[in-house]
Amino acid sequence: MPALPKPLPRSFFEPSARQVARSLLGQLLCRRTEAGIATARIVEAEAYLGLDDPAAHSYKGPTERNAVLFGPPGHAYVYFIYGRYFCFNVSCQPAGKAGCVLFRAVEPIANKDWLRRQRAIAAGISPDKLSENFASGPSRLCQAFGITRPEHNGLDLTKRDSGLFLAEGPGLSRGEKVATGPRIGIKDNREAPLRFFLLAHPHVSPPHNSRL
DNA sequence: ATCATGATGCTG
DNA sequence: AGCATCATGATT
Numbered sequence: 001m002p003a004l005p006k007p008l009p010r011s012f013f014e015p016s017a018r019q020v021a022r023s024l025l026g027q028l029l030c031r032r033t034e035a036g037i038a039t040a041r042i043v044e045a046e047a048y049l050g051l052d053d054p055a056a057h058s059y060k061g062p063t064e065r066n067a068v069l070f071g072p073p074g075h076a077y078v079y080f081i082y083g084r085y086f087c088f089n090v091s092c093q094p095a096g097k098a099g100c101v102l103f104r105a106v107e108p109i110a111n112k113d114w115l116r117r118q119r120a121i122a123a124g125i126s127p128d129k130l131s132e133n134f135a136s137g138p139s140r141l142c143q144a145f146g147i148t149r150p151e152h153n154g155l156d157l158t159k160r161d162s163g164l165f166l167a168e169g170p171g172l173s174r175g176e177k178v179a180t181g182p183r184i185g186i187k188d189n190r191e192a193p194l195r196f197f198l199l200a201h202p203h204v205s206p207p208h209n210s211r212l
Numbered sequence: 213a214t215c216a217t218g219a220t221g222c223t224g
Numbered sequence: 225a226g227c228a229t230c231a232t233g234a235t236t
Binding site for chain 1: 226227228229230231
């Protein structure tokens, strides 16, 4: 692993959300902290397509909330959900097209203690009550990385000096296999196999880690 | 392991 | 009204 993670270029996020979601598996989510750069490997992600996808926030066109999705690729779309949680996405496709990828689970790699502590503070629980897969779940990973809408929505995720960015990762280990299946927690367009994850990986939370 | 429930506030 | 969720507690 490089001492300094190399940010993914904007062109990485120009293809369709489906393609970007698939290629983000094995890449790194990085955050600058007072203890150094905290990193985690992406093991689960979902694609949301835009105007053709009834499940997407952008389905009905631009609003104040989803404006980032219609902007240039490689930017953070962070939204507030269920009155308590945040979810974190990266915008895809050129400006005007609204695809995005939702991050659903990451595997902490560097500065795990910092991530664990943030996760515990945000959730209001004790750090030692958390299991190893404490960043598996879209809002859990936001807690671990301290991602919030007021602080991070609209951020350029291709720049290291953004403090939060996406970088080239180690990819997939031997034996790790990508699986696809229906997205979690939505009612519209349930069938579409737009969820991508590493099969049976311990940081993809059960019961969704082995089902297609 | 699975399942049900409630917390909580922004959105159009 | 509904929501791209989570922690908890009951149950097998």
